[in-house]
Amino acid sequence: MTPVDLAPLLADLAARKPAALARAVSIVENHRAGSDQLLSALHAKAGRARRIGITGPPGAGKSTLTMRLAALWREQGRTVGIVAVDPTSPFTGGALLGDRIRMESVALDPGIFIRSMATRGALGGLAATTREVADVLDAYGFDRIILETVGVGQSELDIARTADSSVVVLVPESGDSIQTMKAGLMEIADLFVVNKADRPGADRLRNEVELMLGLRLGQVYKNVPAHHGVDLSNKSVARAARAASQEVDGDHWTPPVLAATASKGEGVAELATALDRHFEYLARSGALRERRRARLRERVVDAAERLLRARLWGDAATEAWLETQLDALESGARTPFATAEALLERSSARLVQRASERSPG
Amino acid sequence: MTPVDLAPLLADLAARKPAALARAVSIVENHRAGSDQLLSALHAKAGRARRIGITGPPGAGKSTLTMRLAALWREQGRTVGIVAVDPTSPFTGGALLGDRIRMESVALDPGIFIRSMATRGALGGLAATTREVADVLDAYGFDRIILETVGVGQSELDIARTADSSVVVLVPESGDSIQTMKAGLMEIADLFVVNKADRPGADRLRNEVELMLGLRLGQVYKNVPAHHGVDLSNKSVARAARAASQEVDGDHWTPPVLAATASKGEGVAELATALDRHFEYLARSGALRERRRARLRERVVDAAERLLRARLWGDAATEAWLETQLDALESGARTPFATAEALLERSSARLVQRASERSPG
Numbered sequence: 001m002t003p004v005d006l007a008p009l010l011a012d013l014a015a016r017k018p019a020a021l022a023r024a025v026s027i028v029e030n031h032r033a034g035s036d037q038l039l040s041a042l043h044a045k046a047g048r049a050r051r052i053g054i055t056g057p058p059g060a061g062k063s064t065l066t067m068r069l070a071a072l073w074r075e076q077g078r079t080v081g082i083v084a085v086d087p088t089s090p091f092t093g094g095a096l097l098g099d100r101i102r103m104e105s106v107a108l109d110p111g112i113f114i115r116s117m118a119t120r121g122a123l124g125g126l127a128a129t130t131r132e133v134a135d136v137l138d139a140y141g142f143d144r145i146i147l148e149t150v151g152v153g154q155s156e157l158d159i160a161r162t163a164d165s166s167v168v169v170l171v172p173e174s175g176d177s178i179q180t181m182k183a184g185l186m187e188i189a190d191l192f193v194v195n196k197a198d199r200p201g202a203d204r205l206r207n208e209v210e211l212m213l214g215l216r217l218g219q220v221y222k223n224v225p226a227h228h229g230v231d232l233s234n235k236s237v238a239r240a241a242r243a244a245s246q247e248v249d250g251d252h253w254t255p256p257v258l259a260a261t262a263s264k265g266e267g268v269a270e271l272a273t274a275l276d277r278h279f280e281y282l283a284r285s286g287a288l289r290e291r292r293r294a295r296l297r298e299r300v301v302d303a304a305e306r307l308l309r310a311r312l313w314g315d316a317a318t319e320a321w322l323e324t325q326l327d328a329l330e331s332g333a334r335t336p337f338a339t340a341e342a343l344l345e346r347s348s349a350r351l352v353q354r355a356s357e358r359s360p361g
Numbered sequence: 362m363t364p365v366d367l368a369p370l371l372a373d374l375a376a377r378k379p380a381a382l383a384r385a386v387s388i389v390e391n392h393r394a395g396s397d398q399l400l401s402a403l404h405a406k407a408g409r410a411r412r413i414g415i416t417g418p419p420g421a422g423k424s425t426l427t428m429r430l431a432a433l434w435r436e437q438g439r440t441v442g443i444v445a446v447d448p449t450s451p452f453t454g455g456a457l458l459g460d461r462i463r464m465e466s467v468a469l470d471p472g473i474f475i476r477s478m479a480t481r482g483a484l485g486g487l488a489a490t491t492r493e494v495a496d497v498l499d500a501y502g503f504d505r506i507i508l509e510t511v512g513v514g515q516s517e518l519d520i521a522r523t524a525d526s527s528v529v530v531l532v533p534e535s536g537d538s539i540q541t542m543k544a545g546l547m548e549i550a551d552l553f554v555v556n557k558a559d560r561p562g563a564d565r566l567r568n569e570v571e572l573m574l575g576l577r578l579g580q581v582y583k584n585v586p587a588h589h590g591v592d593l594s595n596k597s598v599a600r601a602a603r604a605a606s607q608e609v610d611g612d613h614w615t616p617p618v619l620a621a622t623a624s625k626g627e628g629v630a631e632l633a634t635a636l637d638r639h640f641e642y643l644a645r646s647g648a649l650r651e652r653r654r655a656r657l658r659e660r661v662v663d664a665a666e667r668l669l670r671a672r673l674w675g676d677a678a679t680e681a682w683l684e685t686q687l688d689a690l691e692s693g694a695r696t697p698f699a700t701a702e703a704l705l706e707r708s709s710a711r712l713v714q715r716a717s718e719r720s721p722g
Contacts, residue, residue: 036698039698040697043697047693061418088648100637145375169638245636289691296697297684297687297690299690300690300701300704303700303701306701307701307705308669309669313647322661329657329658329660329661330657332406334660335400335404336400336657337401339664340664340667340668346670348712351709
């Protein structure tokens with residue numbers, strides 16, 4: 001990668017110029033030249049912001065909730081960076097675009113920065129890129145960073161995992177039953193919000209989520225004598241299991257199931273308070289440090305694999321060589337796996353050579 | 362990787378024993394020991410089957426269409442392998458599970474093999490795994506392989522790209538407007554099916570898709586004099602543009618927009634016929650060979666990157682070393698990128714050593 005002179009950009013970022021921020025985010029988002037240098041230069045400045053993931057099915061009102069939460073924090077004097085990850089879906093894109101435009105209209109406030117990220121491009125790289133954009137916002141000095149993703153795929157769950165607190169937004173009509181929620185979602189949720197709580201079925205949904213949480217806690221604590229023989233099949237038992245689990249471990253976090261009607265601003269203050277409580281729990285229990293160290297670890301893994309791929313494929317000769325192998329692959333004379341092994345053989349000297357060039361001796 | 366004796370399994374596969382097929386698919390699906398060897402052993406036998414991708418939004422009736430199509434092909438004496446990729450969504454899983462169970466009830470016929478694949482696990486690896494499972498089915502001797510995916514994410518589009526023919530299924534209620542369909546979908550669709558065609562809005566949807574195709578072809582052929590100054594803003598113009606484009610290039614494929622009511626079996630024979638026409642087009646134009654070579658190329662890329670990751674991370678000492686770097690990362694004294702570079706430095710000798718061990722000299 002060609003070295004890029006980032007000094008002017010870094011100076012403008014330090015002076016908190018919004019145009020510099022937008023440019024820095026674009027460089028990182030698109031992995032442009034200088035992206036890794038920029039992230040390295042900003043690394044020591046990041047780590048101050050709280051990162052909140054907001055995920056849920058299409059139409060759950062995530063954007064509205066995000067906007068309301070951001071407005072509340074602004075009233076409290078906090079600055080807010082928002083990374084809204086557009087759905088990967090080629091089917092549901094339209095409806096969300098409207099939300100996005102409405103959201104961007106609040107961006108006249110310099111204390112709010114919003115970036116919508118498309119999900120085209122390298123699969124699996126989306127969570128990494130979102131994390132890196134959040135790092136830029138963090139280093140710039142935002143107090144809160146909201147990562148808003150539509151919960152349609154594994155990659156969105158991966159993004160949610162990069163947050164300090166993950167909020168899962170549900171609506172009464174989002175499914176016939178809470179049974180449609182798979183395990184992955186329960187694992188990442190630190191807080192649930194049943195939005196559009198003025199609609200029929202909202203109370204039932206809240207109860208179902210609570211029951212499910214109770215069942216999960218029942219499983220977690222299944223070896224605890226107090227739960228032996230308990231039938232965890234109804235709401236009161238679920239609540240009892242949760243109460244018992246809190247008794248068993250005072251430092252355990254039980255995801256609250258909040259109600260909100262974001263369009264009217266109802267339940268937003270309660271969500272903000274619950275997020276504060278969750279952050280206090282994270283700090284107190286050591287979970288915050290643990291999550292942040294895991295995030296740093298993932299950053300290294302991402303960077304290492306990206307570097308390795310760049311070294312493997314960054315040479316036109318390798319691509320050309322692969323083309324020459326296609327006839328043998330097509331006839332069945334050679335297998336893809338054997339060809340892959342040959343490719344690595346072929347490239348290994350170059351990989352090592354490059355590595356030694358960087359640190360001779 | 363420890364060598365595994367696959368001879369008994371390969372013999373059972375050659376004898377077309379269903380239990381052996383199920384086992385082989387499981388080994389490949391879960392990347393168990395012997396997976397690469399197995400695929401290599403089967404490689405020369407694959408390449409005979411036609412692969413059909415069926416994708417679309419949740420609730421479009423893909424499973425029903427898949428089942429009907431499979432039944433039709435069975436009547437024609439063809440064997441059919443089906444790989445149904447479960448949605449990544451933690452929100453919509455429930456509804457599809459029902460379809461899946463219904464589908465599996467047809468699996469009493471030994472001429473049909475169905476495997477539902479979960480999307481948990483390595484991101485980005487899903488398309489690769491689906492392709493490999495399809496290779497096993499292909500080598501086993503199935504005439505047709507259907508890759509059914511719910512079109513909610515990039516990975517599903519990637520899966521569709523591994524097929525010879527991609528069918529995109531839409532329903533009148535799948536969106537307020539065809540505008541919700543993003544570019545990626547138009548790129549992969551070889552055939553469109555408007556399912557539930559007896560519902561209101563089906564004709565309008567077909568017209569909208571045709572218009573969109575017309576616009577696309579208008580763009581493709583924008584340098585052709587016949588299209589100069591043409592306003593591509595209504596249905597008849599769209600059709601004219603399509604007709605003109607076919608005139609311009611007799612070997613061009615225009616995706617047909619079919620109507621079907623899969624639940625009643627209507628439109629299924631027409632789909633099968635259109636698929637035959639598409640396959641003939643692929644064979645005649647050379648596109649089939651091109652697609653299959655691209656698929657082989659991707660198999661090599663996948664295998665190479667998987668090998669590289671295994672070599673990088675397959676050593677507990679590397680993981681342990683990374684843990685020792687977390688303090689410096691946390692304090693900001695070291696950046697993830699610099700740590701990644703150090704990690705590759707550290708591993709490079711081992712990478713090369715392993716490579717040389719395999720082919721000395």
